Amino acid sequence: MSGLPGSACVPVRMDTIADKDARAPREGTLAGFPISWIPTLVCALVVLSSRAGAGPIEAAIMAAMRLSDQPNYSWVTTVSDDARTYEILGHTIRGGYTRAKMPAVNSLRRQLGRGVTDTQIDFIFRGNVACVIETEHGWRRPDELPAVPLEDAAAPDHPVVVGLPGGSGSPPGPAAIRGSIVRLPRPAKGNGPRAYSNLQLGISHPHEDLGVIVASHDSLQVEDDVVFGRLTELAAKLLLVRDGQETITPVRAAGTFKLWRRGDLIVKYQVTLTGTLTVHLPTGRRTLEVSQISDTVLKEIGTTTFDVPEEARIRL
Numbered sequence: 008m009s010g011l012p013g014s015a016c017v018p019v020r021m022d023t024i025a026d027k028d029a030r031a032p033r034e035g036t037l038a039g040f041p042i043s044w045i046p047t048l049v050c051a052l053v054v055l056s057s058r059a060g061a062g063p064i065e066a067a068i069m070a071a072m073r074l075s076d077q078p079n080y081s082w083v084t085t086v087s088d089d090a091r092t093y094e095i096l097g098h099t100i101r102g103g104y105t106r107a108k109m110p111a112v113n114s115l116r117r118q119l120g121r122g123v124t125d126t127q128i129d130f131i132f133r134g135n136v137a138c139v140i141e142t143e144h145g146w147r148r149p150d151e152l153p154a155v156p157l158e159d160a161a162a163p164d165h166p167v168v169v170g171l172p173g174g175s176g177s178p179p180g181p182a183a184i185r186g187s188i189v190r191l192p193r194p195a196k197g198n199g200p201r202a203y204s205n206l207q208l209g210i211s212h213p214h215e216d217l218g219v220i221v222a223s224h225d226s227l228q229v230e231d232d233v234v235f236g237r238l239t240e241l242a243a244k245l246l247l248v249r250d251g252q253e254t255i256t257p258v259r260a261a262g263t264f265k266l267w268r269r270g271d272l273i274v275k276y277q278v279t280l281t282g283t284l285t286v287h288l289p290t291g292r293r294t295l296e297v298s299q300i301s302d303t304v305l306k307e308i309g310t311t312t313f314d315v316p317e318e319a320r321i322r323l
Contacts, residue, residue, distance in 0.1 A: 071266060082303055090204035111208070130210075138208070238262040
């Protein structure tokens with residue numbers, strides 16, 4: 008798709024950088040349009056507005072949308088939710104691939120045999136949901152990892168050795184992933200339920216986040232190089248629950264945002280979210296009140312490079 012005449016923002020689909028995998032669950036929508044089309048819609052609106060004279064708000068929106076034009080970029084996101092603080096280190100390139108270091112959700116972490124404090128697990132995503140994880144035996148999809156029942160950990164210091172699935176009679180591998188001999192603690196006992204972490208298996212790209220923010224906000228103000236405002240409930244829900252989360256449903260959500268601009272690009276943004284989620288857990292369905300703050304710093308815009316191993320490409 009070509010850019011609109013006279014526009015610095017090329018209205019390409021978001022999935023030129025992060026294509027949705029055909030096997031991925033539903034894609035979120037905004038006003039009936041797929042999330043991947045948000046840059047096209049916003050760019051068109053901004054260009055039409057700019058013909059009447061661009062003001063600071065239009066310039067801020069253009070700066071936010073320029074990230075989707077870039078062939079590649081990297082980012083660091085720090086998330087503080089009700090249960091933990093963790094980092095996501097991401098690198099994305101045009102063509103649909105994203106490499107990230109991030110924690111794994113508990114169910115996947117147990118399959119990998121990783122400890123609770125091991126938060127730097129290597130993933131490669133194609134789109135937002137389909138992914139492979141780096142193990143000592145190569146790249147594996149989540150559905151290729153063995154199930155490890157929690158009841159196998161008979162004591163708090165019981166070591167669990169996880170092997171890769173194999174043919175009939177094949178012995179388990181020495182370890183499914185680096186450092187996979189771990190000690191799994193028993194669930195803590197207390198009077199109330201554990202705090203819930205909204206960590207999800209999936210990746211949310213900054214250019215998609217920015218697209219949701221500028222396409223669906225209740226208010227937006229500009230002061231010098233800082234843009235801030237309040238999200239619509241729909242935008243807050245989309246940012247609180249990522250694509251592909253079949254066991255998590257946002258019931259309500261609210262949020263605010265703050266963007267920092269340098270020149271014609273956004274270099275940092277913060278999103279504060281609160282909401283109510285319906286979560287389907289192994290113990291049953293729960294309704295949870297959640298809150299989180301995420302700070303994202305963008306870097307190496309246009310200069311990010313990384314290789315996607317052939318094994319990972321085949322499995323994705």
